[in-house]
Amino acid sequence: MTGWHAPEHFVTRYADGSLPESDAWSLEKHLECCGTCAARVSRAVRGTAEGVVLAEVREAVLGDARHAVLGDTREAVLPDPRKAGPGASHAAKAAPRAPAAARKAHRARPWAPGSRPARILWAAGPAVRGAWLPAVLLVAVGAVALAHAGGLPDARPWLLALAPVLPVAGVALSYGPHADPLHEIAAATPSAGLRLVLTRTAAVLAVSLPLLTLAGALLPSSDAPGAAAWLLPGLALTLASLALAGHIGVRTATAVTGGGWLCAVLGPVLAAPGGRLTAHLSERLSSFLDGAPAQGGWAAAAVLCAAVLATRRPAHHFLEMR
Amino acid sequence: MTTASHPSRSLPAEPVGIRVTGLRVRHRRTVALDSVDLDFGPGVHGLLGPNGAGKTSLIRVLATVAEPSGGRVEILGHDAGDQRRRGEVRRRMGYLPQEFGYYPGFTVREFVAYVAWLKEMPAAVTPNAVERAVARVGLADRIDAKVRTLSGGMVRRVGIAQAIVNDPRVLLFDEPTAGLDPEQRVEFRELLRELGASSTVIVSTHLVEDVAAACTEVTLVEGGRVAYRGTPDSLAALGDATDCVGDNPIERGYTAALRAHRARPRQAAALGEAAR
Numbered sequence: 001m002t003g004w005h006a007p008e009h010f011v012t013r014y015a016d017g018s019l020p021e022s023d024a025w026s027l028e029k030h031l032e033c034c035g036t037c038a039a040r041v042s043r044a045v046r047g048t049a050e051g052v053v054l055a056e057v058r059e060a061v062l063g064d065a066r067h068a069v070l071g072d073t074r075e076a077v078l079p080d081p082r083k084a085g086p087g088a089s090h091a092a093k094a095a096p097r098a099p100a101a102a103r104k105a106h107r108a109r110p111w112a113p114g115s116r117p118a119r120i121l122w123a124a125g126p127a128v129r130g131a132w133l134p135a136v137l138l139v140a141v142g143a144v145a146l147a148h149a150g151g152l153p154d155a156r157p158w159l160l161a162l163a164p165v166l167p168v169a170g171v172a173l174s175y176g177p178h179a180d181p182l183h184e185i186a187a188a189t190p191s192a193g194l195r196l197v198l199t200r201t202a203a204v205l206a207v208s209l210p211l212l213t214l215a216g217a218l219l220p221s222s223d224a225p226g227a228a229a230w231l232l233p234g235l236a237l238t239l240a241s242l243a244l245a246g247h248i249g250v251r252t253a254t255a256v257t258g259g260g261w262l263c264a265v266l267g268p269v270l271a272a273p274g275g276r277l278t279a280h281l282s283e284r285l286s287s288f289l290d291g292a293p294a295q296g297g298w299a300a301a302a303v304l305c306a307a308v309l310a311t312r313r314p315a316h317h318f319l320e321m322r
Numbered sequence: 323m324t325t326a327s328h329p330s331r332s333l334p335a336e337p338v339g340i341r342v343t344g345l346r347v348r349h350r351r352t353v354a355l356d357s358v359d360l361d362f363g364p365g366v367h368g369l370l371g372p373n374g375a376g377k378t379s380l381i382r383v384l385a386t387v388a389e390p391s392g393g394r395v396e397i398l399g400h401d402a403g404d405q406r407r408r409g410e411v412r413r414r415m416g417y418l419p420q421e422f423g424y425y426p427g428f429t430v431r432e433f434v435a436y437v438a439w440l441k442e443m444p445a446a447v448t449p450n451a452v453e454r455a456v457a458r459v460g461l462a463d464r465i466d467a468k469v470r471t472l473s474g475g476m477v478r479r480v481g482i483a484q485a486i487v488n489d490p491r492v493l494l495f496d497e498p499t500a501g502l503d504p505e506q507r508v509e510f511r512e513l514l515r516e517l518g519a520s521s522t523v524i525v526s527t528h529l530v531e532d533v534a535a536a537c538t539e540v541t542l543v544e545g546g547r548v549a550y551r552g553t554p555d556s557l558a559a560l561g562d563a564t565d566c567v568g569d570n571p572i573e574r575g576y577t578a579a580l581r582a583h584r585a586r587p588r589q590a591a592a593l594g595e596a597a598r
Binding site for chain 1: 385386387408409410412413415417419421422423424425427432435436437439440441442445446447449450454481484520
C-alpha cells in the first residue's frame with residue numbers, strides 16, 4: 001500500500017522468534033498485502049531450524065485439508081499461526097513436496113495417539129483403564145452367577161448395598177497422587193483440577209450405572225427394592241465425594257462417603273442378633289431406598305451436592321495439590 | 323499499518339520469565355522455603371543446594387503443583403495464584419518432576435501425545451510435535467516401544483520429551499540428569515543450551531559440572547533460603563579465592579558459598595524467628 005517495506009533485521013528477528021509481539025503483529029499485517037516482504041520472510045524462515053518443522057506442519061495441514069475435501073468432517077485444527085509464522089503458507093507454495101516420512105501412516109489407525117477413540121480412552125483416566133473396571137465386572141457378573149448357579153438366591157440386597165460404593169471407589173481411583181501414576185505431570189497441565197476429575201467421574205458413571213443396574217435387573221426379584229433404586233444414592237454419594245474433595249482431597253472424601261454408606265447400611269445388620277443377614281439387610285435397604293420420600297431425599301442430596309460443587313468452585317482451585 | 327512505520331518504539335514486549343517475591347512454603351510443621359525473592363529471565367538457570375535445601379519445593383511451586391503458604395509467584399506476567407490465569411500459564415510451561423510414573427500399556431509416542439492432550443495442544447499439530455520432542459531427546463528409534471521396556475535413563479528422557487512437547491516458554495527440570503550416562507548428559511546439556519536461547523529454563527541438580535557447562539546463572543539454595551546468586555564463572559571465582567575443598571573451581575565455589583551462608587549471624591535468624 002505505501003512504499004514501506006519491512007527492514008531486514010525485522011525479517012530475521014521475526015524468523016528466529018525474537019521480534020517483540022507488537023512488532024510481529026505489524027509485520028504480519030503488512031505481509032497480508034505485500035508479496036515481496038512475504039517472500040523474504042518465507043525465505044528467512046526456511047533457513048532456520050524451524051524450516052523443517054514448518055514443512056511437516058504444512059504437510060499435516062494439507063493432509064487435513066485433503067481429508068476435509070474428501071468428505072471427512074473431522075475438525076482440521078490449524079496450527080498456532082504465531083508458532084508457524086506466515087512463512088507456512090508461502091513455503092507451501094514454493095517448497096517441493098515434503099518427504100513421505102512426514103505423512104503419518106499411523107494416523108489411519110483407529111487407536112493411534114490423538115485419534116478420537118484414543119482421546120476418549122485418555123479422558124476415561126486411570127480407573128476405567130485399570131483394576132477398577134475388572135472389579136465392577138466381577139461384582140456384576142459374580143452377583144448374577146451366584147444368584148442363578150450358586151447358593152445365594154437373594155443376591156439383590158447385597159448388590160444394592162455394594163453398588164453405590166463402586167462409582168465412589170472409581171472416583172477415588174481416578175485422580176490424585178495416590179491413584180494416578182501420572183498425577184505429578186498431569187497436575188502441571190491446564191486440564192488438571194476439577195475439569196479432569198469431572199471428565200473421569202463421567203467415565204466412571206457411564207460404565208458403572210448401566211452395568212450394575214443391568215446386573216440387578218437380572219437377579220431374581222425378592223422383597224428387596226428394585227434394581228434401579230440405588231442410582232440416586234450412588235449419584236448423590238459420588239457428587240458428595242466431589243463436593244468434599246475440594247476441601248479434604250479426593251481420597252479422604254471418597255473414604256468418608258463410601259465408608260459412611262457402608263457403615264450406615266451394613267453396620268446395624270452385622271450387629272443385629274441372630275442369623276438371617278439377608279433379610280435384615282433387605283429391611284434396612286427398604287428403609288433407605290423404598291418409597292418416594294427416600295428417593296426424593298437422595299435426589300435432593302444429589303442436587304445439593306451439585307450446587308455446592310458449582311458454587312464453591314474456589315475450594316476446588318487447588319484440587320490438584322491435595 | 324501505522325505501527326509498522328514506528329516499529330522499534332511500540333508497546334512493551336510480553337513479560338517473560340518468573341518473578342518470585344517473599345515466597346514461603348511449609349510442609350506440615352517444617353518450613354521448606356522462607357522469604358525467597360528470585361527473578362528468572364530467559365536462559366538456563368542452575369538450582370544447586372544440598373538435599374532438603376528446598377530445591378524441589380521451589381520447583382513444585384513454580385510448576386503450580388504445590389501451593390505456597392505465602393508470597394507471590396508471577397510467571398510470564400501472570401499471577402500463578404490466580405485460578406483464571408493458571409491455565410494460560412500451564413499451557414506454556416513444561417515440567418519434569420523428580421519422580422513420575424506412567425500407564426503400563428503406553429508407548430513413548432502415546433505417553434508424550436497424552437501429555438500433549440492434557441496440555442490442550444491442537445490435535446492437528448500434536449503428532450508432529452510428539453515426534454519432534456522424542457527426536458530431540460534421542461529416542462526417535464524407540465518411539466513405538468512400551469515405556470516399561472525402557473531403561474531408567476531412557477524413561478527420564480521420555481520425561482524430558484513430554485516437558486518440551488508444547489514448546490514451552492518456561493521449563494522446569496527437577497534432577498533431569500539423574501540416571502543419564504555421561505554421553506547422554508553431554509547431549510542433554512546441548513539441548514538445555516538450545517532451549518535456553520528462547521525460554522526460561524530452571525534446572526535443579528546435584529551435579530555442579532552440569533551447571534558449569536550449560537547454565538547462564540546459578541542459584542544456590544540452603545535451608546530454605548537463597549544462599550548465593552551469580553554466574554558459573556563468579557561461583558568458580560569465589561572458589562579460587564578460598565581454600566575450600568573441591569576438585570574443581572566451581573565445586574570449591576559451591577562449598578565456599580554454602581559455608582559463607584551458614585556462617586551468617588545465627589542470632590539474626592533466631593530473632594526473626596522469635597518475632598514471627
